[in-house]
Structure formats: C-alpha cells, structure tokens
Amino acid sequence: MAAQKSVHAPDKPQPDAARRSQRSRQAIYDAALALVGEVGYPKTTIEGIAARAGVGKQTIYRWWSSKADVLLEAFLDLGDRAARDPGADPGAAYAIPDTGDLAADLKAVLRTTVDELRDPAFEVPSRALAAEGLVDEKLGRRFVAKLLEPSLQLYVDRLRAAQDAGQVRPEIDPRIALELFVSPLAQRWLQHTAPISYEYTDTLVDYALYGLAPR
Amino acid sequence: MAAQKSVHAPDKPQPDAARRSQRSRQAIYDAALALVGEVGYPKTTIEGIAARAGVGKQTIYRWWSSKADVLLEAFLDLGDRAARDPGADPGAAYAIPDTGDLAADLKAVLRTTVDELRDPAFEVPSRALAAEGLVDEKLGRRFVAKLLEPSLQLYVDRLRAAQDAGQVRPEIDPRIALELFVSPLAQRWLQHTAPISYEYTDTLVDYALYGLAPR
Amino acid sequence: MAAQKSVHAPDKPQPDAARRSQRSRQAIYDAALALVGEVGYPKTTIEGIAARAGVGKQTIYRWWSSKADVLLEAFLDLGDRAARDPGADPGAAYAIPDTGDLAADLKAVLRTTVDELRDPAFEVPSRALAAEGLVDEKLGRRFVAKLLEPSLQLYVDRLRAAQDAGQVRPEIDPRIALELFVSPLAQRWLQHTAPISYEYTDTLVDYALYGLAPR
Amino acid sequence: MAAQKSVHAPDKPQPDAARRSQRSRQAIYDAALALVGEVGYPKTTIEGIAARAGVGKQTIYRWWSSKADVLLEAFLDLGDRAARDPGADPGAAYAIPDTGDLAADLKAVLRTTVDELRDPAFEVPSRALAAEGLVDEKLGRRFVAKLLEPSLQLYVDRLRAAQDAGQVRPEIDPRIALELFVSPLAQRWLQHTAPISYEYTDTLVDYALYGLAPR
DNA sequence: AGATAATCGAGACGGTACGTCGTGTCTTCTC
DNA sequence: GAGAAGACACGACGTACCGTCTCGATTATCT
Numbered sequence: 001m002a003a004q005k006s007v008h009a010p011d012k013p014q015p016d017a018a019r020r021s022q023r024s025r026q027a028i029y030d031a032a033l034a035l036v037g038e039v040g041y042p043k044t045t046i047e048g049i050a051a052r053a054g055v056g057k058q059t060i061y062r063w064w065s066s067k068a069d070v071l072l073e074a075f076l077d078l079g080d081r082a083a084r085d086p087g088a089d090p091g092a093a094y095a096i097p098d099t100g101d102l103a104a105d106l107k108a109v110l111r112t113t114v115d116e117l118r119d120p121a122f123e124v125p126s127r128a129l130a131a132e133g134l135v136d137e138k139l140g141r142r143f144v145a146k147l148l149e150p151s152l153q154l155y156v157d158r159l160r161a162a163q164d165a166g167q168v169r170p171e172i173d174p175r176i177a178l179e180l181f182v183s184p185l186a187q188r189w190l191q192h193t194a195p196i197s198y199e200y201t202d203t204l205v206d207y208a209l210y211g212l213a214p215r
Numbered sequence: 216m217a218a219q220k221s222v223h224a225p226d227k228p229q230p231d232a233a234r235r236s237q238r239s240r241q242a243i244y245d246a247a248l249a250l251v252g253e254v255g256y257p258k259t260t261i262e263g264i265a266a267r268a269g270v271g272k273q274t275i276y277r278w279w280s281s282k283a284d285v286l287l288e289a290f291l292d293l294g295d296r297a298a299r300d301p302g303a304d305p306g307a308a309y310a311i312p313d314t315g316d317l318a319a320d321l322k323a324v325l326r327t328t329v330d331e332l333r334d335p336a337f338e339v340p341s342r343a344l345a346a347e348g349l350v351d352e353k354l355g356r357r358f359v360a361k362l363l364e365p366s367l368q369l370y371v372d373r374l375r376a377a378q379d380a381g382q383v384r385p386e387i388d389p390r391i392a393l394e395l396f397v398s399p400l401a402q403r404w405l406q407h408t409a410p411i412s413y414e415y416t417d418t419l420v421d422y423a424l425y426g427l428a429p430r
Numbered sequence: 431m432a433a434q435k436s437v438h439a440p441d442k443p444q445p446d447a448a449r450r451s452q453r454s455r456q457a458i459y460d461a462a463l464a465l466v467g468e469v470g471y472p473k474t475t476i477e478g479i480a481a482r483a484g485v486g487k488q489t490i491y492r493w494w495s496s497k498a499d500v501l502l503e504a505f506l507d508l509g510d511r512a513a514r515d516p517g518a519d520p521g522a523a524y525a526i527p528d529t530g531d532l533a534a535d536l537k538a539v540l541r542t543t544v545d546e547l548r549d550p551a552f553e554v555p556s557r558a559l560a561a562e563g564l565v566d567e568k569l570g571r572r573f574v575a576k577l578l579e580p581s582l583q584l585y586v587d588r589l590r591a592a593q594d595a596g597q598v599r600p601e602i603d604p605r606i607a608l609e610l611f612v613s614p615l616a617q618r619w620l621q622h623t624a625p626i627s628y629e630y631t632d633t634l635v636d637y638a639l640y641g642l643a644p645r
Numbered sequence: 646m647a648a649q650k651s652v653h654a655p656d657k658p659q660p661d662a663a664r665r666s667q668r669s670r671q672a673i674y675d676a677a678l679a680l681v682g683e684v685g686y687p688k689t690t691i692e693g694i695a696a697r698a699g700v701g702k703q704t705i706y707r708w709w710s711s712k713a714d715v716l717l718e719a720f721l722d723l724g725d726r727a728a729r730d731p732g733a734d735p736g737a738a739y740a741i742p743d744t745g746d747l748a749a750d751l752k753a754v755l756r757t758t759v760d761e762l763r764d765p766a767f768e769v770p771s772r773a774l775a776a777e778g779l780v781d782e783k784l785g786r787r788f789v790a791k792l793l794e795p796s797l798q799l800y801v802d803r804l805r806a807a808q809d810a811g812q813v814r815p816e817i818d819p820r821i822a823l824e825l826f827v828s829p830l831a832q833r834w835l836q837h838t839a840p841i842s843y844e845y846t847d848t849l850v851d852y853a854l855y856g857l858a859p860r
Numbered sequence: 861a862g863a864t865a866a867t868c869g870a871g872a873c874g875g876t877a878c879g880t881c882g883t884g885t886c887t888t889c890t891c
Numbered sequence: 892g893a894g895a896a897g898a899c900a901c902g903a904c905g906t907a908c909c910g911t912c913t914c915g916a917t918t919a920t921c922t
Contacts (some may be wrong), residue, residue, distance in 0.1 A: 005410075015871075015872070016870085016871070016872080017874095018914095019870095019871070019872055019913080019914070020872080021872070021873070024872090024873075024874090040350075040878075041350060042350065045902085045903060045904085046903080046904080046905085047902090047903060047904080048903090050874090054874080055873085055874070056872095056873060056874040056875055056876095057875090057904095057905080058872090058873080058874085058875090058905095058906085058907090059872075059873060059874075061905065062873095063415075080920085093387055099221060099890095127349055127350060128349075130349055130406065131346045131347070131349035131350045132346070132406055133406060133407075134342055134343075134346035134349070134406065135255070135257065135342060135343060135346045136346055137407060140406060140407050143406075144407060144408050148406070148408060149408070172422065173418070175409075176399070176415070176418055176419065176422065177422060179398075179399035179402065179403075179419075179424060180395050180399065180419075180423060180916095183398035183401070183402040183403075184394035184395065184397040184399075186398070186399040186402055187394065187398040187401055187402060188394075188398075189380055190349055190405075191345065191348060191349065191355060191358075191359055191363070192348075192355045192356055192359060193359050193363060193364075193367075194390075195371060197300060200391070203289070203388070203391055204391065204394075204395075207387065207391065207392060207395060207423075208395060208422075208423070209426035210425075211395075211422050211423055211424065230893075231892075231893080234892065234893055234894095235893080236893070236894070239893095239894075239895095260881085260882060260883090261882080261883075261884085262881085262882060262883085263882095265895090265896095269895080270894080270895070271894060271895040271896055271897080272883095272884080272885095272895095272897085273885085273886090273893095273894075273895085273896090274894060274895075275892090276883095276884065276885085277893085286901080303915085355910085361877095431919060441723045445897080445898070446896085446897070446898080448722060448888095449811075449887080449888070449896095449897070449898055449899095450898080451694065451898070451899070454718070454898095454899075456901095464794075470780075471780060472780065475876085475877060475878085476877080476878080476879085477876085477877060477878080478877090480900095484900080485900070486898095486900045486901060486902090486905085487878095487879080487880095487900095487901090488879095488880085488881090488898090488899080488900085489898080489899065489900080490900090491879065492898080492899090503680075537857055543712065557779055557780060558779075559782060560777070560779055560836065561776045561777070561779035561780045563836060563837075564773075564775055564776035564779070564835055565685070565686060565687065565772060566771060567837060570836060570837050571837055573836075574836055574837060574838050575693055578836070578838060579838070589857075598857045599857060601727065602852065602857050603848070605839075606829070606845070606848055606849065606852065607830075607852060607857050609829035609832065609833075609849075610825050610829065610849075610852060610853060610857070613824075613828035613829040613831070613832040614821070614824035614825065614828040614829075616828070616832055617824065617828040617831055617832060618828075620835075621775065621777055621778060621785060621788075621789055621793070622778075622782060622786055622789060622795060623790050623794075623797075624784050624820075630821070633818070633821055634821065634824075634825075637817065637821065637822060637825060637853075637856075638825060638852075638856065638857060639857050640852070640856040640857075641853065641854055641855040641856025641857075642804075642813045642817050642822050642853060642854050642855075642856075643801075643813060643814070643854050643855055643856075645890085660866075660867075661865095661866065661867080663919095664865090664867060664918080664919070664920080665867080665922085666867070666918090669867090669868075669869095682867085690907080690908060690909090691908080691909075691910090692907085692908060692909085693908095695869090699869080700868080700869070700870095701865065701867095701868060701869040701870055701872085701910095702869095702870085702910080702911095703867090703870090703910095703911085703912085704867075704868060704869075705867080706910065706911085707867080707868095713884060847871080850878095
C-alpha cells in the first residue's frame with residue numbers, strides 16, 4: 001500500500017519532496033526555535049510547533065520523525081541562513097586564524113566559543129539537542145556530524161599547519177590533540193561541572209600546548 | 216544509624232521519613248533500574264515503575280520529585296550496595312594507585328574506566344541521567360556532585376601526590392589538569408564523537424602529561 | 431497486564447464502578463444531550479462532550495464504548511429522571527388507558543406519540559440513536575430493548591385486555607397486531623416517507639382494527 | 646442519449662458533465678460498493694474509495710457531495726444495470742402479479758422481499774443509506790423517492806385493482822393501507838425489533854386484510 | 861490537425877477528532 | 892498515617908480523514 005510508490009524505494013516511504021511547501025518548512029523552523037527559546041525544550045511540543053507555525057501536525061510528521069529532528073534541522077537551517085545572509089565568505093568566516101602564534105590563535109577562538117556558549121539563543125537548542133543525542137544514538141551521530149565535527153575539523157587544520165611550522169611535534173594526532181582543550185570546555189559547559197571563563201580556556205591551551213610542543 | 220538509611224536522601228519531603236517503607240523503596244529502585252535497562256529511559260514511566268514495584272504511584276510521588284530523581288537515587292543506591300557488599304573498604308577501593316609512575320597509574324585507571332563505560336548495566340542509566348542533567352540543571356548539579364566529582368577528586372589527589380614527587384609542575388592546577396584526559400574520554404563516550412579504546416586513553420595520558428611534566 | 435485484576439474477570443477489564451464519579455457521569459449526560467440538541471449528532475464529538483462536561487476524555491472512554499453509547503445512556507437517564515421527578519407513579523403514567531373503547535384508546539395514545547415525535551428535544555437524540563442502531567446491531571438491540579420494547583409491551587397489554595373483552599379476535603397475536611399501527615407511524619417519522627398527523631394515526635387504527643376487506 | 650448517462654444525475658455540479666470520465670465514474674461505483682461490503686459503511690472513506698478506484702479525490706468531490714451521495718448513486722446504478730442487463734422489461738419485472746387473489750399475491754411479493762432483505766449484497770448498502778437518511782433529511786428524501794416510493798407505488802396499483810374488483814373497501818386509501826404490511830416488515834428488518842420470516846409476513850397480510858376485530 | 865481547456869491522477873496542505881498514554885492530584889480503603 | 896489501588900482532569904501523542912489546493916499529463920471538443 002505504501003511501497004507501491006517506487007520499486008527502488010530505499011527504505012522509507014518518503015513523500016514527494018518536489019511538492020514540499022517551503023513556506024511551511026520555514027514557518028516550522030521559526031516556530032520550533034522560538035518555542036524552544038521561550039518555554040524550553042521539554043515543554044516544546046509538536047502540537048505547539050504546528051499551531052504556532054499555522055500548519056497541520058501531519059505536515060510535521062510527514063517530513064520529520066521527531067521533535068528533536070525538527071529542531072536539529074531548524075538549528076542547521078539557522079546556521080545556513082546566518083552564513084548566507086551578510087554575503088560574507090561562508091566557511092572562511094569560521095576558519096581559525098593563523099597568525100603564526102598557535103597559542104594565541106587557539107585562545108582567541110576558544111574565547112569566542114565561550115561567548116557563544118553563553119548566548120541563550122544558541123545555548124538552549126544546542127543543549128537540548130545534545131541531551132537528546134546522548135540517548136538517541138542516531139540523532140546524536142547526526143548532531144555530531146553536522147554541527148560538531150565541522151568545527152573540530154577547523155582545529156585539525158590549524159594544528160596541521162602548526163605541525164608544518166614545526167610548532168607541534170609531528171607524531172601528534174591532531175584529531176586527538178584538539179580534544180585536550182575542546183573537550184574540557186565542552187564538558188564544563190554541558191554538564192555544569194564547573195564554570196567557564198576566558199581564563200579557564202587560556203589555561204587549557206597553555207597546559208595542552210606545553211605537552212604538544214617540541215622540546 | 217542515620218547513615219544506614221541513605222547518604223543520598225533528598226531534602227524535599229514533608230512526610231514522616233521514619234515511617235517510610237524500606238520494602239517499597241527498594242522495590243522502586245529495583246523496578247526503576249530494571250525498566251531502564253529493559254525498555255530504555257524514555258519509555259520508563261513512573262506508572263510503570265509503580266506497577267512493577269507493586270507500589271502505589273503516590274508512594275513514588277511522595278518521596279521523589281521526578282523520574283530522573285528516582286533513577287538517580289536508584290543508581291546511587293546501586294553503587295552504595297556494591298561498595299558495601301564485599302566488605303571492602305568503600306572509597307579506598309576506587310582510589311587511584313600510586314606506584315610512583317604517574318603515567319602508568321593514570322593509564323591503568325582510564326582503562327578500567329573504559330571497561331566500565333562499555334558495561335551496559337552502567338551505561339544505560341548513567342547516560343540517561345547525564346542527558347537529563349544537561350537540560351535540568353538542578354538534577355545535573357546533583358548528578359555531578361554525587362557521581363562525577365567524587366571520582367574526579369581521586370585524580371586531584373593523585374596529581375597532587377605527583378606534584379609533591381616533582382613529577383608535575385607545581386603551578387599546575389590539578390582540577391583543571393585532570394580534564395585534559397578525562398574530558399576527552401567523557402565526550403567521546405557521551406556524544407559518540409569517536410570510538411574509545413585503551414590505545415586512545417593511553418595516548419591522551421601521554422599527550423597531556425607531556426604538557427604537565429617539568430622540563 | 432490488564433487481566434491480573436481478577437481471576438474471575440468475565441471479559442472486559444471493567445474499572446471499579448464503586449468509585450465512579452457521579453458528578454462526572456451526570457455532567458457527561460447533560461453535555462451529550464445539550465450538544466446533540468445544539469449542533470446535531472454528527473457534529474457532536476467525544477472531545478466536545480468531555481470539554482463541555484469539564485471532564486477528561488479518558489473518563490468517557492473508561493465507562494462508555496462510543497459516542498452512541500453515551501447518548502443512549504444519557505437518553506435513558508433522562509427518561510428515568512423524568513419518571514422519578516414529579517413523584518408520579520412511574521410506569522402507570524405511561525400505561526395505555528382502558529375506557530372499554532379500544533379504538534378510542536389507541537387513537538389517543540398515538541396522538542400523544544405524534545406530539546412526542548415532533549418535540550425536537552426528543553426527536554434529535556432518538557433519531558440519531560435509531561440511525562446508529564441500524565448499522566451497529568449491538569447498539570440497535572440495546573436501543574430497542576431499553577426504549578422501544580417497553581412501550582410496545584403496553585400495546586400488547588391493552589390488546590390482550592381487548593381480547594378478554596371480546597373486542598379482538600382471540601387468535602390474533604398482539605405483538606404482531608400492534609405493528610399494524612405502530613410501525614407505519616414509526617416508518618413515516620423515521621424515514622420521512624410521508625407526513626404524520628392525528629388524522630393519519632386515527633386512520634391507521636381504523637384500518638388495522640377493521641381490516642381492508644369489505645365486511 | 647441523455648438518459649443513457651444516468652437517470653439519477655445530481656443537480657449540483659458546475660463542471661462540464663459532457664467531459665466526465667465514464668471510466669472513473671464506474672470505477673468509483675464499484676469501489677464504493679465493494680468497500681461498503683467489505684469493511685462496512687462507517688469504515689468506508691472517500692480516500693479509500695478514491696484509492697481503490699485509482700482515482701483522485703478531487704474527482705469524487707467534483708461530482709458528489711458526500712460519501713452517502715456516492716453510495717446512493719452507486720446503489721441506484723447497480724439497480725439500473727441489473728434491470729438493463731437481462732434485456733427484461735424494466736419495472737414490469739417488479740410489478741405485483743394479479744391472480745385475482747389479493748392475499749396470495751401480497752404474500753408472494755412479501756416473501757420475495759424477505760429474501761431480498763436477507764441478501765447481504767443488498768442489505769449492507771441499503772441499511773447504511775437508510776441510516777444516513779434518518780439523520781440527513783435531504784439524503785433521506787432522495788433515498789425514499791428513488792428507492793422506496795417506486796416499490797410502494799406497485800402496492801398502490803395492486804390495491805387499486807383490488808378495490809376495482811371489490812375485494813377492498815372503496816373508501817380505503819391504498820397509500821396508507823399498504824403500510825399495514827410493509828412498514829412492520831421494514832421496521833423489524835431495519836431496527837432488529839424481531840426476526841422476519843415468511844410466516845410473519847403471511848400473518849401481516851392476513852391481519853391487515855381482515856382486521857383485528859371479530860366479524 | 862492543432863489549439864485550448866477542463867478533467868484527471870496524485871498527493872501535499874491546514875484542520876479536526878480520534879483513541880491511547882502518561883502526568884500529577886485526589887480519594888478510598890487496608891494495615 | 893503510610894501505603895496499594897486506581898479514578899480523575901489534563902495535555903500531548905501519532906494516526907486517519909476531511910475537504911481544498913496545486914501540480915503536470917491526458918483527453919476532447921472547438922476552431
């Protein structure tokens with residue numbers, strides 16, 4: 001009954017994406033983000049999003065599998081639009097600068113990250129998505145792949161450049177090395193294990209780099 | 216006499232704790248842990264716990280404030296009982312050994328932690344509690360204070376001993392230093408950002424210590 | 431899971447009727463009758479009844495199986511209350527008089543019935559129940575047994591008295607005979623096959639009592 | 646040429662009836678009757694009919710106003726086709742025979758009716774339409790006019806012939822007289838008030854023709 | 861024969877109601 | 892007075908259809 005659509009249907013009986021209403025999609029993103037910001041993630045409901053977006057519930061269920069799914073895409077879309085909006089060079093905007101001073105560059109980026117983590121508009125949805133991702137592994141992997149990994153890759157690039165410049169020992173794996181300063185910040189923020197500050201991230205960089213630098 | 220009841224008594228209920236039924240309490244803990252293990256945290260319900268424990272719903276609501284609250288205490292109780300059971304000296308059992316070789320000691324402990332993180336009986340509830348704690352800050356703080364901090368304190372102790380032995384620079388803050396190897400592991404496990412292994416934790420210790428050691 | 435209530439549970443996992451809320455029950459009856467009167471049966475919804483009665487939907491689903499079921503009981507309750515209310519002798523009020531003149535007695539009763547059938551407060555719900563009963567045989571049988579048959583029995587009694595008085599041939603089956611004047615009226619009313627009037631019911635009685643054939 | 650299309654064309658649509666797809670129309674009729682037979686009237690949906698007929702929903706909404714409307718026409722069409730099929734003279738086939746013995750003729754016709762009422766292919770849709778007609782007066786009147794009245798007219802004709810032959814009193818109104826035996830049967834069948842049988846209909850004819858009173 | 865429309869299959873859409881589940885409160889009766 | 896039991900008001904769930912609305916792709920008559 002549902003499988004008669006295409007013989008080559010991979011798995012899911014997905015509806016015809018070509019006929020998808022962009023108006024509804026955008027309204028749903030807006031409503032989801034607004035509600036999460038206003039009442040928090042647990043009190044945000046699919047019914048609420050639908051009502052706020054002026055959309056039937058089925059339109060949400062047709063295209064997304066869960067509240068978390070909606071929010072993840074809404075969040076990604078938010079980032080996409082932000083990147084597209086000011087005509088700015090996308091991607092470059094978020095690359096880690098390379099002034100030649102690795103420690104200074106990392107400290108600067110991490111200070112920016114601290115600011116971002118404290119921005120409620122960013123904090124509420126990403127914290128909610130992270131939480132959902134802990135328990136829902138599939139969502140978690142998407143969250144990581146779409147949001148986290150791209151940022152981490154920037155550190156990998158910067159660290160590789162530092163290796164080329166002889167500022168980091170060549171046998172160091174950058175993908176692991178970056179965790180020395182990124183993961184502690186992430187954990188403090190996510191789990192409220194301790195407050196975060198510029199001083200703290202500066203210290204992390206110092207401790208970590210000291211171990212990565214050649215002697 | 217008071218400690219026999221529970222170290223982790225919540226501080227909310229007005230009801231007369233002296234008349235509290237230990238039978239019910241234990242049945243609730245058992246039911247909660249069993250259900251979380253069997254159907255996962257989101258599908259575990261207070262009604263389900265009550266039914267499985269053969270207990271009225273009110274008995275749960277009387278003593279706990281939420282599903283997460285029940286599970287947190289159940290989980291703590293599980294640890295308490297495990298610690299008491301073999302007659303072993305509690306706490307000491309989990310202290311980090313001090314063989315004089317800091318790197319080896321840390322690697323050994325982290326390997327044990329890796330094993331623990333992979334044990335489903337441990338993983339499911341603690342992951343669920345961690346997730347809940349991300350969003351519910353109050354719960355998160357209790358989770359951290361009761362479960363996480365005590366473990367971290369062991370690292371602080373061991374690092375201080377290392378400082379006394381001149382193996383770690385004296386100006387290093389141990390509470391921050393420990394995060395260099397603990398947080399990366401925590402993040403990989405919690406957020407599925409990458410697989411965890413003995414090799415990985417060994418590497419973390421190497422990278423981190425290299426930075427902490429005196430030159 | 432549901433069967434553990436009683437080993438001798440007959441079939442349905444019925445809730446404890448002793449704890450049933452009379453307030454809710456009455457409110458539901460009132461709401462159901464009011465809504466059917468105001469918006470008609472098809473637009474009357476269980477959600478609407480619940481909302482109007484200030485009751486949870488589950489409270490309706492707990493005790494009734496369908497909208498029609500609610501309405502049937504509401505209608506029966508209405509009759510019960512009407513019968514109880516004025517302290518009048520119940521039952522006797524609705525017996526068919528016996529003045530000795532069978533034709534006159536029947537005509538009088540049928541004229542009353544015509545009035546009743548034209549009363550909207552009676553018409554809307556009973557027509558809706560009748561309609562539902564056509565398709566849902568179980569409901570139909572209950573409708574007939576509780577509402578229709580008792581009235582018909584009064585005709586049986588009156589016809590038997592007439593037989594004793596020698597006004598009706600003794601071999602006549604009263605249960606069938608009554609249909610000669612009751613069913614035509616019922617059909618005209620139910621199916622709008624033709625208008626109903628005193629004159630019409632008078633004629634029916636005449637035809638039925640004396641037959642169509644010449645004497 | 647116009648009658649070939651359908652005698653029962655509804656009088657609502659603006660669309661160009663000349664361009665109407667006969668293939669779709671027939672497919673819809675077939676699907677509607679099949680579904681009503683298979684899953685019952687309430688579970689028959691417009692969407693279901695459209696899907697089964699391989700037709701867009703709009704094609705149904707364009708030409709009919711409701712599910713009942715579709716079914717009524719489908720049912721009428723079924724009759725039309727049955728009447729046309731064996732090349733028999735339509736209408737005459739269903740006229741009541743006139744052997745001179747009124748009682749015997751009526752009994753014979755009613756026995757045929759009993760058989761028909763018991764045929765599930767006939768029972769399910771007509772019962773559903775009747776039910777819908779009780780509540781939806783407009784539909785009810787169409788149902789009566791198209792399906793019921795034509796049959797009743799046959800009784801009127803036969804009774805008039807009997808009056809001409811002096812077998813029925815001349816002052817009797819045949820339109821009312823026929824209800825004495827038709828309506829009881831109809832009510833028993835429709836409302837399940839009691840079982841129907843040849844014996845029962847025979848008795849009805851006897852009672853109606855000769856009355857209840859002694860001679 | 862080709863242009864011109866309206867019907868057609870399909871199905872996304874905004875809605876409404878469904879019947880179910882879980883919440884947290886309340887009540888009743890037992891120990 | 893705690894506890895087992897569970898009815899209750901409430902709110903959200905995910906599903907099913909409703910009736911409307913666009914979309915090409917056929918028809919099918921009219922130039």
